Amino acid sequence: MTKSFAVTGFLKDYYIYLVLIVLVALLASANLDQFPLFERGNFLYKRNIINILRVSAPILVICGAFTLLMVSGYIDLSVGSAMSLSAVVYAMLALNGVPFLPAFALTVLVGVLLGAINGFLVVRMRITPVIATLITLSLYKGIALLLVEDGTSAIKSGGGLKMPGWFNSYGRSGALLDLPASVWVAIAVTLALIVIQKRGVLGKYAAATGGNPTAAKLSGIKTGRVVFGLYVLVGISAALAGIARSSFMSLGDPLSGDGMELTAILVVLLGGTAFSGGEGKVQRSFIGALIIMCLTIGMLTIVPAYTQTLVIGAALLLAAATNHLVSRKGGRK
Amino acid sequence: MASSTQIPALEIDELTRDYPGVRAVDAVSFAIEPGTVHCLVGENGAGKSTLVKMITGALAPSAGSMRVNGKTHNPTNPQEARDNGIATLFQELHVVDELTVRENLTLGLEAKRFGFLIRSDLDDRVVKTLAAIEPSIDPAVRVSSLSVAQKQIVEIARAASSGASVIIMDEPTAALSEREVERLFEVIRRLKDNGVTVIYISHKLEEIFTLGDIVTVLRDGKHIATKPLVKVEGRPELIEMMIGRTVAHNYVPRPNPPGDVVLTARGLTNHLLKNVSFDIRKGEIVGFYGLVGAGKTEIARAIFAADSYDGEIIFKSQPVGHTPKDALAAGIALVPEERRTQGLFTAMSIRENIPVMNLPRMSKGGVFRADKEERAAHEFVSRLRIATDSIEKQTEKLSGGNQQKVVLAKCLFSQAELLLLDEPTRGVDVGAKTEIYDIIKSLADQDNTVAIFSSELEEVLGICDRIFLLYDGQLRAGIRNGDNVDTAQILDLVTGGSMQEDAA
Amino acid sequence: MTTLAVSPITARKHRRLSDQGFITVMVAVVAVLLFLLASVLVPNFFQLQNMINLVTNNWAVISLGVGVTFLLVSGNFDLSVGGNVALAGVLSVWLAQSTGGANTLSTGLGFPLPLALAGAMAGALAIGALNAFFVVRLGVPSIIVTLGTMMVARGLAQVITHGSQRNTNLPDGFGTLGNLTLFGTVKLPVVLMGMLLLVAVFIERRMLIGRVTYWVGANPVAATLSGIDRGRHVTRLYLFSAAIAGMVGILLASEFKSGFSNRGMLMEFDALVIALLGGVAIAGGFGSVIGMFFGAIILAVVTSAATGLVLSPDWQFILKAVAVFLAITAQTWALARRNR
Structure with a gap:
């Protein structure tokens, strides 16, 4: 028993990196000529990598905060809707002539508000996290749809208004090393959260809240505040994801975040975070996100797009089951 | 009693606690000398746990007072008791498995700046405290990799380093092997050398004699004796004090x-x-x-x-x-130990609780026999004299005795x-x-x-x-x-x- | 309601309504009040046809709500029903389509219709079995499992239809079931929904498995220690819910004579919403099918009144959110006051 534990312990810590390496190697050896997303035959060709990263910016920026929330034993199903709403708000601000920085800041502020509403429902109203965030999933989505005029599907140029030039450069044009700012923001946020998890009070208290809530409370930790703060953090990251997505697509689509909650759960579970709380690392979720994005985009080269839902669903079940089997603690029947 | 020139670590004066119909602790008075291992013994129901709950602020006394190091000790919640320097080692472990030993030792006490943890003397102090009482535990490992005994020691070190002057241990050896018990005893002795007072509660008299300095015996909520263990003439005398002349x-x-x-x-x-x-x-x-x-x-x-x-x-x-x-x-039918969590469906009525252990008898072609259920409920309410105005009463609202009778009725109905x-x-x-x-x-x-x-x-x-x-x-x-x-x-x-x- | 179980053995005076009955009555009263309010505010709302439509337009979600309610009472989520509706519908079409069509999407397996329908049901039940396996055997939280199977089911439907739909080369009788009308105007699916509700209420109130569902949800530990095979029961409930989803999927496919991979989108969400509006508690052990039905009426009144007031259909999401929030806080508040 103990020996196999040591082996699984090692696998648990590092398998995720191996998976990414193997996956990239496989994709690199495949012939990608037919697929328009990839300009040249090799997956590792620079433009292809840039493409994958800028498409992935939303999940990359969300996965860190989402990990910390799940480590604390809570969940946010509204993250996709919050992302959509932020995308719409950001596009509206831009379309109506608000300059980049204020528009960016205001959208992030919206994210703070959306996260705070979740935190309020869960911490103060004591509504079960799943239900509370299902309520706001519907609420945020509804608001996003209402903000978009009837008869149009998204906020975009038209009717005398035109998106400013800077709007899509955030998510598309190379800012540094040819990667757009959205990717750099995702990387910066992830690095910041890695540090917060390792050295920050919030990171430690999140683990304590998820690992042993009674012990955390007995130690004088205000777990309610921790959870509230984490919801706000997820709200901010959803706003950043919305900005990245709307900028990449050059429009504010009220459905652009649909399904993001599933991808986020999948990525975090894949990274080895236990849904019972306490356990989990930001950097592993980040790698998990890269794997999922490589997999889904790479898959498009071999199989048609309509297989994606099935693969993600199956991956979610598989990740949940493996996670459970690996992290199961021994005990009574 | 030992010389009392020193101020007692904990002084209990005429402490009383009433429950409806029962006086669980009856005007108990004794003092605990600093730097001793003070054992608390008594049969089940003697009042030990009620007494401890009052000391740790989980229960309010009905009458009487306490003093810690000469200062009034009147905690209204566990946090206040801890602030007064009284720490408790619960049977249920309060460590976070997912954090390291060091992180656990400083949990809630961290030095922080701008939301980040910073190094402080606290880190060194807790590590030193831990090293002093159990050098074999590496402060950098995750608590999940420790044994139950080691986790307990981490909790003790945490209490000691947070400045507790009195540590209460309630049956700390229940889940430990013999070797682990010995280690724990060494830890307790070292704590004592550092001036910490330990209140030690155990049913294992062997442990009391091995470890204790002074023993206090409770029986039926009353204080029977407090005396140094060296003056107790072996197990027979202690047992006699615990049970009295006659059972x-x-x-x-x-x-x-x-x-x-x-x-x-x-x-x-x-x-x-x-x-x-x-x-x-x-x-x-x-x-x-x-x-x-x-x-x-x-x-x-x-x-x-x-x-x-x-x-x-x-x-x-x-x-x-x-x-x-x-x-x-x-x-075979079982009336489980914890009736509220294991035996009863507390949200449901008496009637709805009774038939659950005999489903074949309750169904006719899959249809639930509501008539039988009702008859059984009436029968058991009168046969077991369950005090209720209706069989529809939610079991949550029954007294403990009546709840237990409902659980018993469930089992009896199973035949x-x-x-x-x-x-x-x-x-x-x-x-x-x-x-x-x-x-x-x-x-x-x-x-x-x-x-x-x-x-x-x-x-x-x-x-x-x-x-x-x-x-x-x-x-x-x-x-x-x-x-x-x-x-x-x-x-x-x-x-x-x-x-x-x-x-x- | 427990009053259904009255037997003549004892006269019972001053019998207090159970919490369960209390909440169900409360939900029904709210539904009626909302309907009256809407009748006053919204022009042309108070019409017989409109009242009938409130139920008949929602037959699919109400049917799904039955399985979802039983599972919630037992302490488990089922979010896979919407995807399962799509899967069953697409399967029934694909299996029934004749072989040798002009292109892939018009070529099926050419099964005889009954066999095709049986195959579709089998597909739906397989999803239910998958739910049960992960929840019961592996102990993975039901919310995660059924989110996964929701995608697996819809994903399979998308694979079969190449992300779109199949609607050609179908046998003649394929559209019969979904478009058949009985008693003049009532569609067969609505009649089936009515029958399902009756059966469900009977199971819940009168059958042993109904009562077992409450025991399992109210206190899983006590249920196991009382000799109940919890895993087997939850498995049965997942299969039951999947069977309903399969039926709904087949009927919808028949009604539109097409297997559309996006059919049933968000139905799992609506089924959960009407159950919550109807007073079903996600903690388990509490709730009823009748309550869920009135919850569906509440939602239907609110959304159709909103449409009547010329609000954009996008309002439905906000209305649902507000309704669920109010329902949950009202229930908590009412029960706390009542049991003070």
């Missing part, structure tokens, strides 16, 4: 002789039990007596197939099966031939207690077999025909009840003594 036992041998063996257990062994074997005969009331952690609940759950075990259990010449469902089908009752009268008032005993006796008179798992000596001596004595997962002896039963000897055996006793 009321009004056992009357029942007229019908026990029948054939219905249940045979051979070599039961699991996480707690060590090679336990016994027989139970038809029509008998047998008692399993032992103190906290002796293995009573484990035996009951093993017979009911609720836990896994090695060894075999044969009921009416058949192995019992692997699930409670199998056991129930074979004719089981062997009833396992785990702590059947815990938290039950005196009147209901007597009624439950009467029910048990009449069941046995009707040739049912009853096994009672109890930590109350009076209970097993009052009603059981035979008593199995348990200590630390082992069956130490089986005795036949009667006038010649030596209660001191029983207590000696269940507290780890080694006197020999004839097997029944």
